[in-house]
Amino acid sequence: MRVNAYRFRDTWLLSAPVRSVYDAVVDLAAYPRWWPDVIEVSRVDEDTAELVCRAALPYALTIRMRRAEEDPRTGRMRVHLTGDLEGSLAATAVPLPGATRLEITQQVIATKPLLRLLSPVARPVFRANHAVMMRRGRRGLAAHLSAAGARRRTA
Template sequence: MRSYRFRSTWLVAAAPNLVFGAVVDLAGYPDWWPDVRSVRRIDDDTAELVCRATLPFELVLRLRRAVEDESAGRIRVDLSGDLEGFLAGRITDLGGTTRLEIVQEVVAHKRILRRFDRVARPVFRANHALMMGRGRRGLVAHLTNGI
């Protein structure tokens, strides 16, 4: 077990280029995504994020840019640290609204996730859903209110 696959779709009333710009600007995440507690730049293609959603533990993740193609609306980062795998995004212009489809496939390395996977998997999945919901709301507010 210990592997997870998540899918999320965010609808944002902003131009695709604005959504793309916000999503690839990892350093700006703490400004609009409350569950991203800190970001530390490692190099031009890598950053380390510390995330904490509803459950009382943090995840430390290294994100390394794999694909960043604004014209195709494609983003992908490889993940390592407490989770290993990838996160991919596809941005689509719906004419006045932008759809951001997010797919994550990861294997948990953090001890608490591995130890309690069998009994707490639904709780971990709910925690992830809450985090993604706050991220979507934060991005919408950031891009529509100029936060």
């Protein structure tokens, strides 16, 4: 395995219906409203968005996400990644009694020169940075979904 290749698996348990989770995750433009590490999202075309992300470490990543699969019936979504990270990200929203399990898998190669240079020694730090970002994303999405559910109940 290349030293700048990474595979991440995350599972988010969310107290919201599967369709609400799915709709929030495929709405990339809304990420900065609930995910503190997603600084900016720009639409490139109908199937592509560019995200600028920054977690705990003092660098930002610019990543283009191009839609490869979106299937609300199965809860599956997948995007191709280019830019500072190249590879793919797939997620599946799985219904549970009163909740949703969001299973996320990323397979990427770090192409940003700084990451490529430092990967041989900083790999554990980069993995920890990713974990921080994903933890904040889960918390932000949970709060976003909770607030959206409360608005629907009072409307």
